[in-house]
Amino acid sequence: MKKQRTWIPLTVLIIIIFILHSTPHMSLRTYVFFTGYxxxxxxxxxxxxxxxxxxxxxxxxxxxxxxxxxxDPPVEKQTQGVLSNYLVRxxxxxxxxxxxxxx
Numbered sequence: 873m874k875k876q877r878t879w880i881p882l883t884v885l886i887i888i889i890f891i892l893h894s895t896p897h898m899s900l901r902t903y904v905f906f907t908g909y910x911x912x913x914x915x916x917x918x919x920x921x922x923x924x925x926x927x928x929x930x931x932x933x934x935x936x937x938x939x940x941x942x943x944d945p946p947v948e949k950q951t952q953g954v955l956s957n958y959l960v961r962x963x964x965x966x967x968x969x970x971x972x973x974x975x
Contacts, residue, residue: 920941937960939972941958942958959972
């Protein structure tokens with residue numbers, strides 16, 4: 873009985889993590905949400921970052937990655953920097969997002 877109490881929450885947690893990282897857009901929205909910008913994570917549109925995807929095409933193919941841009945990006949509070957470009961990599965069956973920068 874005690875083992876079942878441990879496995880059920882663990883299984884639920886794994887399922888939630890998988891759902892939040894099951895597509896590039898969900899992974900990006902999850903990343904933005906947990907970095908402190910929940911409104912932009914929910915409301916902002918996501919488009920392909922054509923500039924970075926073309927300039928770094930060979931590198932991104934090696935990384936199994938693609939760059940995306942938020943149409944309504946969050947603005948960092950301290951530096952007033954626009955957080956618009958993100959790199960999404962595929963690891964097995966999940967996607968992981970990192971901030972790419974604005975250039």
